[in-house]
Amino acid sequence: MTGELVVKDVYVTVGTEQILNGVNLVVRPGTVHAIMGPNGSGKSTLANTIAGHPGYTVTSGEIWYQGQNILELEPDERSKLGIFLAFQYPVAVPGVTVANFLRAALNAHRAVEGTDPKETAVPIPEFRTMLREGMQRLEMDQAFARRYLNDGFSGGEKKRLEILQMSMLKPGLAVLDETDSGLDIDALRIVANGVNSLMALTAQSAPNARMSALVITHYQRLLNYIKPDVVSIMMDGRVVREGGPELALELEEKGYDWIRGEVVAHGE
Amino acid sequence: MDTHLNHPFPPLQALTSAHLEAAARANGEPEWLVQRRKDAWECFSHAAPPEWRRTNLKGLEPETIEPFAAPQGTGILWDETLAERGIIFSSLTAAVRSHESQVRATLGTAIDPLRHKFSALRAALWQDGIFLFVPDNVSLDIPLRVCYILADGSRAIFPYSLVVLGRGAKVAFIEEFTSHDAPAPALAAPTTEIFLGEGSSLQFASIQQWGANVYHIGGQSQVFDRDATSTWVSIALGGQVQHIEAEAHLRGAGSSLTWHGATFARKQQRLLTAPLLRHTGVHTESHLDFRTIVHESGYSVFDGMITIEHASRGTVTRLEEHSIHLSPGARSDSIPGLKIDTNDVAQAGHASTSGQIDEEQLFYMQSRGISRADAMRMIVTGFFEPVFDALPLEEVRESLSAAVEANL
Numbered sequence: 074m075t076g077e078l079v080v081k082d083v084y085v086t087v088g089t090e091q092i093l094n095g096v097n098l099v100v101r102p103g104t105v106h107a108i109m110g111p112n113g114s115g116k117s118t119l120a121n122t123i124a125g126h127p128g129y130t131v132t133s134g135e136i137w138y139q140g141q142n143i144l145e146l147e148p149d150e151r152s153k154l155g156i157f158l159a160f161q162y163p164v165a166v167p168g169v170t171v172a173n174f175l176r177a178a179l180n181a182h183r184a185v186e187g188t189d190p191k192e193t194a195v196p197i198p199e200f201r202t203m204l205r206e207g208m209q210r211l212e213m214d215q216a217f218a219r220r221y222l223n224d225g226f227s228g229g230e231k232k233r234l235e236i237l238q239m240s241m242l243k244p245g246l247a248v249l250d251e252t253d254s255g256l257d258i259d260a261l262r263i264v265a266n267g268v269n270s271l272m273a274l275t276a277q278s279a280p281n282a283r284m285s286a287l288v289i290t291h292y293q294r295l296l297n298y299i300k301p302d303v304v305s306i307m308m309d310g311r312v313v314r315e316g317g318p319e320l321a322l323e324l325e326e327k328g329y330d331w332i333r334g335e336v337v338a339h340g341e
Numbered sequence: 342m343d344t345h346l347n348h349p350f351p352p353l354q355a356l357t358s359a360h361l362e363a364a365a366r367a368n369g370e371p372e373w374l375v376q377r378r379k380d381a382w383e384c385f386s387h388a389a390p391p392e393w394r395r396t397n398l399k400g401l402e403p404e405t406i407e408p409f410a411a412p413q414g415t416g417i418l419w420d421e422t423l424a425e426r427g428i429i430f431s432s433l434t435a436a437v438r439s440h441e442s443q444v445r446a447t448l449g450t451a452i453d454p455l456r457h458k459f460s461a462l463r464a465a466l467w468q469d470g471i472f473l474f475v476p477d478n479v480s481l482d483i484p485l486r487v488c489y490i491l492a493d494g495s496r497a498i499f500p501y502s503l504v505v506l507g508r509g510a511k512v513a514f515i516e517e518f519t520s521h522d523a524p525a526p527a528l529a530a531p532t533t534e535i536f537l538g539e540g541s542s543l544q545f546a547s548i549q550q551w552g553a554n555v556y557h558i559g560g561q562s563q564v565f566d567r568d569a570t571s572t573w574v575s576i577a578l579g580g581q582v583q584h585i586e587a588e589a590h591l592r593g594a595g596s597s598l599t600w601h602g603a604t605f606a607r608k609q610q611r612l613l614t615a616p617l618l619r620h621t622g623v624h625t626e627s628h629l630d631f632r633t634i635v636h637e638s639g640y641s642v643f644d645g646m647i648t649i650e651h652a653s654r655g656t657v658t659r660l661e662e663h664s665i666h667l668s669p670g671a672r673s674d675s676i677p678g679l680k681i682d683t684n685d686v687a688q689a690g691h692a693s694t695s696g697q698i699d700e701e702q703l704f705y706m707q708s709r710g711i712s713r714a715d716a717m718r719m720i721v722t723g724f725f726e727p728v729f730d731a732l733p734l735e736e737v738r739e740s741l742s743a744a745v746e747a748n749l
Contacts, residue, residue: 174706174719
């Protein structure tokens, strides 16, 4: 299926260090797929590799999405294919306002090869309405739009802005990299609502291209708000267990040492 | 002596004091001005060239330059009905006749014409120029502009801006320098003297956009009376070589300056700005933010000095410099200096950054679908944004952003 993300036996190095040791994973359209694991297990490396961070070198394996091996694509091409990464640490870009950045991103998505970008660009009044409504849904102050991108933002403000970007770009696959870290319960609820409502929206409006979410988290907490269909557990750069939502609860109860013990016991 | 107004002087190597005197008299200039030109020329003729370690004038061949004996390109943009409010905004040559005593009292008093060879040359040869006077308590919303244009075929221009703000006056003033690419090396040597009266407020922008092959050797000075405030924007985009000595003298109690600089050096450009910021008054305040982008084989220099002098008390000053290198062959030097000659300083801070465009910023923007080239353009124009944002006119802001983007 074209809307599937298929990660096939992927090995990744950062600098001289090997971080991913043969990751296999399938994210089906319309599903929430959680990835849990202890610090250093390779969760964020996987997220950055899917989005195409130049610092992560794929030494072997393939990642397929929309019928393409996306490892050959630049990060912006992957974005236009429908992949969105909500950053664990969103980057500040002083001098570039939130509004200008979002408009540039939207217009890049709307651009059609061989057509003047001015013709496909979102009309400014329409853009303003989209932005205003998106910010209202996430309970963000309208003054945000004129601030420089992530510059001097609090942790919670940065995460909301990630979700705002996601809701405007409407990706086919959202990768949420520890979006819950540093959020209080209220912010967590708002962020989770943002993800859930976008998924519900695409389920209605685009039943053949339903959005899926790859939710990377250290804690079960976020999964109370975004219900996973599948839970994968990563350890030492590989997926070591896969199951339903009950796996997250079991993990929460027994801790990561339990998984580690199981993996050793099975000689994996 | 055969000197016609609109004909050039003989080349610098053959020019004499007598040529200058004849032209000045033919122009109807008063005796004091004739004498000043002659004194300045005398200084120029005998002074050794200044020893500037980072400014190379080898390609200029100044001795063959034939200066103009009359203004060649002073474009004044303003609403002439403002004259009814007592504002004077005219060519400097006209002001010498119409407002002689005011011009005489200020001209050449902020920048010593005999400081070095080039300040002397400027004082001897200026023709283009403006006099701007804003009376006490007169406040203007619309910026006043002068555009100095090097005429095609001309190899030298010596513009002179003389600006005097009365008590409590408020104005925005923009001076722009522009030309086509010069076929032969040309010298642009402007002088800008600005006097801020008590409690006055100025927004000043100096925008250097010469074409290729122009050597800009400029002097600028702002002198602050009590409680005067100024926002100063220095933009350097054009020319082959730039050497600007820019001075702010915060001598009045409670005076303050915010100074923004944007320099973009590319190809073989060598652009130097040397700000000197003197704190001599009580409770004066300055904030400097200089931003530089170097590209291709461009080279830029920030040679700044802040002095907190003996007479001052409770000075607050903060200097920030930031530079981005877009190509491996591009270079920038920064030589910030601070001299303190008093025990009473409230605050003196300095911060600087230098490096390439952050790959993490590029990745972040690309991950939203923006191409690498567009992301770079946005980051670079964003880098200059705080500087352009301080410009008093939207259309100038936009044209500068476009000029920067076009050269990336």
